[in-house]
Amino acid sequence: MSELYxxxxxxxxxxxxxxxxxxxxxxxxxxxxxASVLIFGPRTLLLTAxxxxxxVACEAxxxxxxxxxxxxxxxxxxxxxxxxxxxxxxxxxxxELIVGDxxxxxxxxxxxxxxGCNFINPAMVGRVAMFLSFTADMTNYAIPSKAVDAxxxxxxxxxxDKLTWSDFPALFLGVHGGVLGETCAxxxxxxxxxxxxxxxxxxxxxxxxxxxxxxxxxxxGGEQPVLSLFSGGVFLGAIFMATDYVTSPFxxxxxxxxxxGCGFLxxxxxxxxxxxxxVSFSILLMNLLVPYINSLTMPKPLGGVSEK
Amino acid sequence: xSAVRLHGVKVPHRKTTAGSTPVRMGVPSxxxxxxxxxxxxxxxxxxxxxxxxxxxxxxxxxKGAVSSPVYSSVSGKVKKIDDMLMxxxxxxxxxxxxxxxxxxxxxxxxxxxxxxxxSFIAAVRESGVxxxxxxxxxxxVKLDVKDLTKIEAVIVNGAECEPYVTSDTRTMLDxxxxxxxxxxxxxxxxxxxxxxxxxxxxxxxxxxxxxxLAQGNSGVEVVSMPxxxxxxxxxxxxxxxxxxIVPEGGLPIDVxxxxxxxxxxxxxxxxxxKGIPLIEKCVTVDGSAVKEPKNVxxxxxxxxxxxxxxxxxxxxxxxxxxxxGPMMGIALPGxxxxxxxxxxxxxxxxxxxxxxxxPTACIRCGSCIESCPxxxxxxxxxxxxxxxxVDRLRKLKVNLCMECGCCSYACPAKRPLVQTNRxxxxxxxxxxxEKKAQAASAAAxxxxxxxxASK
Numbered sequence: 211m212s213e214l215y216x217x218x219x220x221x222x223x224x225x226x227x228x229x230x231x232x233x234x235x236x237x238x239x240x241x242x243x244x245a246s247v248l249i250f251g252p253r254t255l256l257l258t259a260x261x262x263x264x265x266v267a268c269e270a271x272x273x274x275x276x277x278x279x280x281x282x283x284x285x286x287x288x289x290x291x292x293x294x295x296x297x298x299x300x301x302x303x304x305x306e307l308i309v310g311d312x313x314x315x316x317x318x319x320x321x322x323x324x325x326g327c328n329f330i331n332p333a334m335v336g337r338v339a340m341f342l343s344f345t346a347d348m349t350n351y352a353i354p355s356k357a358v359d360a361x362x363x364x365x366x367x368x369x370x371d372k373l374t375w376s377d378f379p380a381l382f383l384g385v386h387g388g389v390l391g392e393t394c395a396x397x398x399x400x401x402x403x404x405x406x407x408x409x410x411x412x413x414x415x416x417x418x419x420x421x422x423x424x425x426x427x428x429x430x431g432g433e434q435p436v437l438s439l440f441s442g443g444v445f446l447g448a449i450f451m452a453t454d455y456v457t458s459p460f461x462x463x464x465x466x467x468x469x470x471g472c473g474f475l476x477x478x479x480x481x482x483x484x485x486x487x488x489v490s491f492s493i494l495l496m497n498l499l500v501p502y503i504n505s506l507t508m509p510k511p512l513g514g515v516s517e518k
Numbered sequence: 519x520s521a522v523r524l525h526g527v528k529v530p531h532r533k534t535t536a537g538s539t540p541v542r543m544g545v546p547s548x549x550x551x552x553x554x555x556x557x558x559x560x561x562x563x564x565x566x567x568x569x570x571x572x573x574x575x576x577x578x579x580x581k582g583a584v585s586s587p588v589y590s591s592v593s594g595k596v597k598k599i600d601d602m603l604m605x606x607x608x609x610x611x612x613x614x615x616x617x618x619x620x621x622x623x624x625x626x627x628x629x630x631x632x633x634x635x636x637s638f639i640a641a642v643r644e645s646g647v648x649x650x651x652x653x654x655x656x657x658x659v660k661l662d663v664k665d666l667t668k669i670e671a672v673i674v675n676g677a678e679c680e681p682y683v684t685s686d687t688r689t690m691l692d693x694x695x696x697x698x699x700x701x702x703x704x705x706x707x708x709x710x711x712x713x714x715x716x717x718x719x720x721x722x723x724x725x726x727x728x729x730x731l732a733q734g735n736s737g738v739e740v741v742s743m744p745x746x747x748x749x750x751x752x753x754x755x756x757x758x759x760x761x762x763i764v765p766e767g768g769l770p771i772d773v774x775x776x777x778x779x780x781x782x783x784x785x786x787x788x789x790x791x792k793g794i795p796l797i798e799k800c801v802t803v804d805g806s807a808v809k810e811p812k813n814v815x816x817x818x819x820x821x822x823x824x825x826x827x828x829x830x831x832x833x834x835x836x837x838x839x840x841x842x843g844p845m846m847g848i849a850l851p852g853x854x855x856x857x858x859x860x861x862x863x864x865x866x867x868x869x870x871x872x873x874x875x876x877p878t879a880c881i882r883c884g885s886c887i888e889s890c891p892x893x894x895x896x897x898x899x900x901x902x903x904x905x906x907x908v909d910r911l912r913k914l915k916v917n918l919c920m921e922c923g924c925c926s927y928a929c930p931a932k933r934p935l936v937q938t939n940r941x942x943x944x945x946x947x948x949x950x951x952e953k954k955a956q957a958a959s960a961a962a963x964x965x966x967x968x969x970x971a972s973k
């Protein structure tokens with residue numbers, strides 16, 4: 211008889227794996243990808259594929275150089291790659307996009323120890339790095355195939371005072387200028403519902419984010435608070451960026467605080483500084499607070515007696 | 519029942535043997551009976567090699583307050599008394615008996631005289647019964663409550679939340695009378711005004727049976743508990759049934775509760791009625807490698823290999839053998855380990871189910887925290903343990919962990935969280951012991967100095 215395995219209990223494990231979770235996130239991003247192809251044309255596919263491939267290549271190459279086991283099969287780099295592509299406009303030069311990928315994977319993720327060790331969202335930093343380095347290309351929101359008008363050449367955020375409720379269908383369906391993945395709220399919501407149904411994420415962060423963003427926009431006296439919620443990257447950020455496990459709090463209470471904080475900062479940045487990067491900066495700022503939120507919202511152990 | 523349910527995990531039930539009425543296996547070729555099949559001080563052998571023993575004859579006496587006597591499960595000749603390597607890695611004295619096959623009953627077996635609380639506890643102690651749900655805590659010690667008025671409710675644990683295991687199910691169905699008699703004994707001698715029989719809802723037949731018996735019996739309730747592992751954990755059950763929280767370092771009686779496993783109760787009733795001590799156990803034999811999974815009544819001390827043989831042997835090569843269920847069971851390094859008092863199952867798995875998945879990086883998803891019934895933070899334990907941060911481990915209350923396995927089960931990165939919790943608990947215990955020793959030696963030095971000074 212061959213030898214017996216001796217290991218610590220438990221001896222059965224659930225079917226959930228990191229890879230399956232990441233695959234679900236990729237599936238949830240597909241409606242937005244399809245919408246983006248319809249709105250911005252086939253270049254979307256090129257940019258998304260290049261970005262995902264670049265992220266995977268960066269991770270694999272880094273691990274090869276560092277003589278570490280290759281972890282690209284967990285699909286987390288693929289997700290980061292797709293999200294970075296979703297944060298650039300359709301006309302973005304490919305090499306500039308790759309710069310964003312390298313920053314995200316090498317600087318933010320791998321230098322800090324790889325998956326699970328980064329304290330801020332890699333895709334968000336990738337976006338900010340590109341935004342600051344290639345501002346002109348990153349803000350050239352025009353839809354290539356469309357004639358130039360107010361909604362198709364600029365992100366609706368910059369023309370908020372000219373918008374009316376008759377523009378809502380265009381905003382909801384995403385037929386307006388912007389970065390690839392953020393414009394179609396409908397597709398992003400479908401993806402979000404899928405993630406919640408598959409128990410990959412809880413709806414707490416997205417709902418708290420959207421709710422508090424709306425509330426604070428009203429309180430701060432912003433133009434068209436509802437319409438502005440459907441413009442820019444709030445939905446992409448709230449559903450796919452702020453819910454990143456690694457950079458969001460553990461507990462429900464913590465998630466609620468985190469979501470409200472993101473919404474508050476987004477509204478504040480948008481209204482008081484008029485910056486198009488409101489979503490990115492607010493999520494990154496809240497990422498930095500996660501360790502504090504975690505320690506403030508630690509669950510109380512059942513029967514635990516606090517030390518004197 | 520309490521409004522807020524504790525966390526847990528939905529494990530697969532796999533109770534394929536639930537319909538299998540236990541069959542008694544033949545006399546084994548040898549029995550090896552360890553002196554420690556319970557928590558506490560090991561029993562002391564009263565036989566010597568060469569002695570003839572009969573079924574039910576005392577082999578070892580309880581030593582000290584927290585201990586339990588051991589009886590022979592076979593008739594035959596004591597072959598040797600020596601140390602054996604136990605599944606926990608420690609050596610333990612064990613009595614090896616060579617059965618003669620006659621299975622002659624010991625003449626001295628007689629129902630004990632029980633007339634009051636003291637004689638009831640004495641009988642429970644003599645019965646050799648320990649916590650048969652798995653823990654193995656001497657039942658007499660558990661029931662020996664200083665102040666009986668403190669008991670508000672006795673919970674009969676019929677949750678049986680471990681996958682595969684159905685031996686409690688069979689006790690409830692086949693030995694219904696004994697369990698019920700046990701309930702009456704508790705009511706009579708413990709003066710228990712409220713007895714709650716708690717059964718997971720995946721055993722509707724058991725619930726029906728006891729609901730029928732409890733009807734018209736004020737003071738006995740039968741509650742159907744949701745099948746959410748670890749429903750049968752003592753603290754979990756007390757919270758879910760009574761809404762009470764057992765404080766850290768405390769006992770269930772501190773919140774007026776006593777939890778007793780249904781099979782334990784039946785074993786006590788059997789001894790008090792017939793004078794037969796705990797000498798055999800119904801064990802569930804299952805797992806992907808077992809040819810004919812079934813429930814078997816096994817003489818205590820029988821090697822697990824002979825129990826598997828009785829179940830038709832293996833249909834594929836076994837690569838992992840467990841004492842108990844897959845969530846908290848202990849993996850055995852060999853096939854000649856004996857069936858013990860507190861075994862309720864032995865499982866054998868083929869290669870596919872035996873391999874532990876490779877752990878990947880923690881993605882900080884919080885699944886472990888979400889699944890912990892005691893609201894602990896396993897991922898934080900792991901980090902604190904990596905850094906050997908004893909103070910943080912103390913603050914995080916790693917000592918409360920009951921090693922139920924929910925965190926490891928839920929972890930998508932397949933991290934060995936329970937294993938880390940165990941190591942962290944050991945680190946904490948060691949630290950406490952070291953600090954105590956330091957304080958003691960400091961105090962001794964101070965005394966010395968004072969002595970010198972006074973001279």
